Amino acid sequence: MAAPVRGMAGSPSIGNTTSFQKKTRSKLVSIPGTRPSVQNGQLLVSSGVSSLDYVIGGGLAVGTLLLVEEDCYDSYSRMLLKYFLAEGVVCGHELFLASARDHPDEIMQELPSPIVDDVAGMKISEGQSQPSDPENPDTMKIAWRYQNQPRVQTALASSVRFGHYYDVSKTMEPELRQAAKCHSFYQLQETPVTTGSSPLPSPYHALLKSIQTVIRKEGFDGSTPQVGSECPRLGLHSLGSVLWGDDVCCKVNPAHCHALTTFLYALRGLLRTSLSVAMVTVPSHLIQNRAIMGRIIRLSDTAIALESFRGSEKETNPLYKDYHGLLHVCQLPRLNCLSSEVPDTKDLAFKLKRKQFTIESSLRAPAPAFIFRPASQPASALSPQNTPSTHPTALRVYSYGTSPNPNEQRGVKTPPRLLTSAVSGL
């Protein structure tokens, strides 16, 4: 059953061109940067990458946990985390960033800058779109319903949109970044506290306590009724790595094998009580005990895994030459409904381009159902060859074999059966 999307009262969406105001009891719709899901009416936020939103069912549901299994060098998962935080900045959500390796401020400084259509520059001050003056000689006579639309698409108009595009070759303006409230937790600067009888070892306990303090202080758990309060985004980088004091990545039978799983369980409980979204990256390639990895995946709501081709033999494989890696959707949540989002295909590959991170089916489909192209740029100009460079390229996941590259060498004729080896059972 599809929830009616149009005409939600209280939504400051610019696209609301009808005067029809639907009575809704929910106040959640007025949070900028969110939209209700057509699947089950859940409130969704964008993860920052539009194609990832499509793959995980429209977006991240508020109150859920997204687990990202890192690729080998943590390049693309870190990029996803930055997209996630940048989306929060643009939508005006509060951020909480916890990291053990790099200082959170460093990560914040590397956020990609959003692409806006306004060529005059980005406006950062608060304000809404100006309704046009009735005495204005430019009053529309025919298209009068569009009278109140903004003439120029400003940055603020885009902030109430769902999902934005980012240019990774530029970093976000400091003014825009500082306009967003960011709480940070840097593990190496925290003083270790003896937790006594808690089964959670010190870093995770301190992190959980810090998250709870922030949520309580800002009133996101409903203790202070705030109409239109933003939904905070929690980004936790590289949990489970050695820098968090956890040895789950070092040994097959770690001493604190329940530390990370207990933390994730408690975190999910905390997210359910407050209107927040969390993205956690875990270096799963280092975790040797597959049972623990299975538990970690089941303890989160949505789980994806990134596998980059960099440094592996797949890099020179002509099948994959248009892509930077594979994306596996390990788990999709079933929230408030019996059936979960069932993807069309589970063979997905991604590509990072300067202005986009695209995810597409990696099978040779005759006509791909979706290709996102915000700016018309020839794929050949920007798609890197097999040299791994640190040049920022937009992540674009293509179904290989269908990229719009006209001079693509299609010398390799592989039978489609080869591609189904990546398909895994539900």
Next chain:
Amino acid sequence: MQTVQSDFILVSDRRADASFLIHHYLSFYLRAGCKVCFLGLVQSFSHYSAVGQRLGVSLAQAREKGQLVFLEGLKESFGVLLQDTSQETQPLSYLRSPGAGLEGLFRFVESCVRQSGDGNAGESWGPPVLLIDDLSVLLSLGVSVGAILDFTLYCQATVCSELQGNMVILVRCEEEDADDDEEGSNLLQRGLVHQCNLALHVEGLPTGYCRDIHGQMEVWWRQRGETIYNQRKIFHFKVHDKGASFFARGTSSAVL
């Protein structure tokens, strides 16, 4: 005189999601008028309530009437772990000290199922039912397999044998490992299969992912009343918005 069958139903899955069976049993027993004790350890009450509404039962109403007792294991977990709640947290004491076992949880279950019949309006409910959504999450929290098996044995003795009620437990397993002597969910599932009457095992299709058939379910009748029989059948299923449909292998509407 009608003999009441008391069943211990074990629902397990491997790399699939069998929670739709839990939703089914919850709505089934509520509609049958039984008193239900539900330990919700992995999802919040509103999730079950939303699904229950699609299946035709109102969980909030059942809770108010006293027919349903719901333990919010997930939402109260962080409070217990961070030691800052002053309320009674006996049932969730395994969070603070996982090595001590699940006695607190059992006492909670026992107190709940034994008071059937003292509803506020004087209604007497049917035989009590214990539903547990995801017993295997306790393994992730540090509780040992032995402690969990002890807990289910105590529950079975109380709910099924003494009070002639029913039990439905969900256990989620992982892939079979080469070293099976490791304490894990597979060990737990094997131990529970020996205790139960009916084992429902949900898996993905062995041939790969399919949009129209969500998986296969193996039904294993172990014991019914006094007769012991060993009957196993496999069905394919597809989960819809309002339920699931089961069909024999190869007869999916997508195929025919």
